[in-house]
Amino acid sequence: MLENIKQTITRWDERNPWTNVYGLARSIIALSSLLTLLINHPSLIMKPASGISSYPACKMNLSLFCLGENNYMMLNLFRWVCIVILVLVVIGWRPRITGVLHWYVSYSLQSSLIVIDGGEQAAAVMTFLLLPITLTDPRKWHWSTRPIEGKRTLGKITAFISYFVIRIQVAVLYFHSTVAKLSQQEWVDGTAVYYFAQEKTIGFNGFFQALTKPIVTSPFVVIPTWGTLLVQIVIFxxxxxxxxxxxxxxxxxxxMHEIFAVMLGLISFSIIMAGILILYLTPIDSTIQFTYIRRLLWNKKHKKGEVSV
Incomplete structure (x- = not known):
């Protein structure tokens, strides 16, 4: 057993966990929160709700939005503080610094916003689990693909352990979601998508109701219903x-998640889950080349050169 542990540590020490793979995932997760704050004024996403007379609810809460007076001018100020932090995360600046700030912003949003899709909660958990990776990341930019200088055995061990914990957490998330669905008769008999389509809060809009009516009102409704379960089982x-x-x-x-985004309006949730799935289903020590983007930029630069001549 000790020999196996030694071999694992040796393999980790030869690899690099601080790549643009987890950088891309961080940027996507932060982008979702950034869009939420840019598009929505605090009066829309922070207001009294059922059972809560004042908002944000700040009892035993360390949310950023609870550090000042409870008025929309102050909440809007905090919103812009979060926007600045999230922009820094998206562009990839100093993961060691912005990793902690990203988690705190995600925690604050999860604690203070009125949300119904669960995306902010997933972001808060994931940014917390990413902390051991971001805090040991020596790079200035999380997009950097340059070799890491120096021997960083302890940091690499910490980062790889965190990565495996993240993978287990994501697998458990989808396993729990599948089991929860199978406990409901609508999912077992294949009619759940019909009821989701009719749901007033996050159901299909008029266009998609008309488009999907021949399917969701027929026995073929079992295909998207059981198909969702099958995909979640495969992800686990x-x-x-x-x-x-x-x-x-x-x-x-x-x-699957982009279908949820388009048809159910779960846009922020789907963007966050896309970032999480990149972490889950891409080896963290690999490098994303962005070949198409580089080729596109190169062609534009080359064409500009031809024009200038």
């Missing part, structure tokens, strides 16, 4: 799957 099973299958599962999983 990816914890044990060979890495060669991860990319295909990632594409399927992200596609």
């Amino acid at each position: 099973a990816a914890l044990f799957a060979p890495k060669k299958h991860w990319r295909l599962i990632l594409i399927i999983a992200v596609f």
